[in-house]
Amino acid sequence: xxxxxxxxxxxxxxxxxxxxxxxxxxxxxxxxxxxxxxxxxxxxxxxxxxxxxxxxxxxxxxxxxxxxxxxxxxxxxxxxxxxxxxxxxxxxxxxxxxxxxxxxxxxxxxxxxxxxxxxxxxxxxxxxxxxxxxxxxxxxxxxxxxxxxxxxxxxxxxxxxxxxxxxxxxxxxxxxxxxxxxxxxxxxxxxxxxxxxxxxxxxxxxxxxxxxxxxxxxxxxxxxxxxxxxxxxxxxxxxxxxxxxxxxxxxxxxxxxxxxxxxxxxxxxxxxxxxxxxxxxxxxxxxxxxxxxxxxxxxxxxxxxxxxxxxxxxxxxx
Amino acid sequence: xxxxxxxxxxxxxxxxxxxxxxxxxxxxxxxxxxxxxxxxxxxxxxxxxxxxxxxxxxxxxxxxxxxxxxxxxxxxxxxxxxxxxxxxxxxxxxxxxxxxxxxxxxxxxxxxxxxxxxxxxxxxxxxxxxxxxxxxxxxxxxxxxxxxxxxxxxxxxxxxxxxxxxxxxxxxxxxxxxxxxxxxxxxxxxxxxxxxxxxx
Numbered sequence: 375x376x377x378x379x380x381x382x383x384x385x386x387x388x389x390x391x392x393x394x395x396x397x398x399x400x401x402x403x404x405x406x407x408x409x410x411x412x413x414x415x416x417x418x419x420x421x422x423x424x425x426x427x428x429x430x431x432x433x434x435x436x437x438x439x440x441x442x443x444x445x446x447x448x449x450x451x452x453x454x455x456x457x458x459x460x461x462x463x464x465x466x467x468x469x470x471x472x473x474x475x476x477x478x479x480x481x482x483x484x485x486x487x488x489x490x491x492x493x494x495x496x497x498x499x500x501x502x503x504x505x506x507x508x509x510x511x512x513x514x515x516x517x518x519x520x521x522x523x524x525x526x527x528x529x530x531x532x533x534x535x536x537x538x539x540x541x542x543x544x545x546x547x548x549x550x551x552x553x554x555x556x557x558x559x560x561x562x563x564x565x566x567x568x569x570x571x572x573x574x575x576x577x578x579x580x581x582x583x584x585x586x587x588x589x590x591x592x593x594x595x596x597x598x599x600x601x602x603x604x605x606x607x608x609x610x611x612x613x614x615x616x617x618x619x620x621x622x623x624x625x626x627x628x629x630x631x632x633x634x635x636x637x638x639x640x641x642x643x644x645x646x647x648x649x650x651x652x653x654x655x656x657x658x659x660x661x662x663x664x665x666x667x668x669x670x671x672x673x674x675x676x677x678x679x680x681x682x683x684x685x686x687x688x689x690x691x692x
Numbered sequence: 693x694x695x696x697x698x699x700x701x702x703x704x705x706x707x708x709x710x711x712x713x714x715x716x717x718x719x720x721x722x723x724x725x726x727x728x729x730x731x732x733x734x735x736x737x738x739x740x741x742x743x744x745x746x747x748x749x750x751x752x753x754x755x756x757x758x759x760x761x762x763x764x765x766x767x768x769x770x771x772x773x774x775x776x777x778x779x780x781x782x783x784x785x786x787x788x789x790x791x792x793x794x795x796x797x798x799x800x801x802x803x804x805x806x807x808x809x810x811x812x813x814x815x816x817x818x819x820x821x822x823x824x825x826x827x828x829x830x831x832x833x834x835x836x837x838x839x840x841x842x843x844x845x846x847x848x849x850x851x852x853x854x855x856x857x858x859x860x861x862x863x864x865x866x867x868x869x870x871x872x873x874x875x876x877x878x879x880x881x882x883x884x885x886x887x888x889x890x891x892x
Binding site for chain 1: 732796801803809875876885
């Protein structure tokens, strides 16, 4: 019987050992955290800048559309919380909606998680339109271009939205001029095709990494004003909120800063200094992601070396 | 024990049941899978009833007496006949009305996916990005032109298109790996952080 070399043995390795190594590569960096640097990309910056430009304005609002269920919560939930935190901190009016039954509890959970630390009121600072059946998606989407109060009518508590404080200066996409769709599917495409093309509304995407490559062409053509891609996008946004929106002066009082690339370069945030874990979830996750990626690259290199060694051996035998 | 601690414990045990499939198929995995489907449906049905049937069927007909709603309501109920062999053809009528949306989508999709994308590929070639976009778009389009054999100079040009496609597939694959690892990280963060309290 021919003696197996190390590469032959690896090719016959039980895949459950690989699962164990992957689990350890993720668990250890989570328990023993380190500060992996988060580089902020332009699509994320653009979303931040757009939202921040509405700070303190009562005649502007953003719409967050939750188009995902719990299966992709790990990637999308941290970005939703980061954006809501940004809005609550900078007094940007937020409207939320979902067209999937399974998205409703996630939408409520995101709002409740972010508002814990702020004195914000439903109907004044934010408003949840609640769950609307998917069959009404297009009717609602197009209807909001004319009159939101007519297209949606009631919020998730059954109140007529036209009577609410938050809607006093918000009529249609002219005021609700940014839609961010959080999706693990092509849902954002509908906003581009119908809301962007028909009404010229600014559309941004908070999407799972799987969907990112598909959406880059829309980013390049300007049909998406910005994009948060997976856990990395969420980590970038968390960082921007900490650097700019949450900036404090020397006495510890809130002192939000204007966006600047120079400040991003100079800023170094130690994760252990942020007390509340909900505001650094994505960045902690990216520590584990970094280690897991290095491990996968090593696996791919070893696998390829093994493949060529085995092929070379077969050629010699042949 | 607080409600949060109990719900975290239940969620953690169910997560471990699902993860047990990585070792091999087992009854715990099957139990968690069936429970998930049941809970999802149990949650969705009353939500849809409350948010679709009540405001759009019951209230308009029985409270506001808008009897015209009976026609679309009956039309919609024809979907149920999908489950019968002999009368399944009746379900095609509501589908016909649904297809109207496709008609509306065609011109808008052409605008967003073709015209605007074409315009953004026709930028002045004054930087490296637009040059790459131009070469990539043209060579890939030529690769998918099958009326001419991919030989000689033309074959070399289409080969460039293949390289662009491979880069695109590589980017998609890289993002997919990142996404899958992120999902695992999310669950492990829950187990190690929320349940066991080991993440600071």
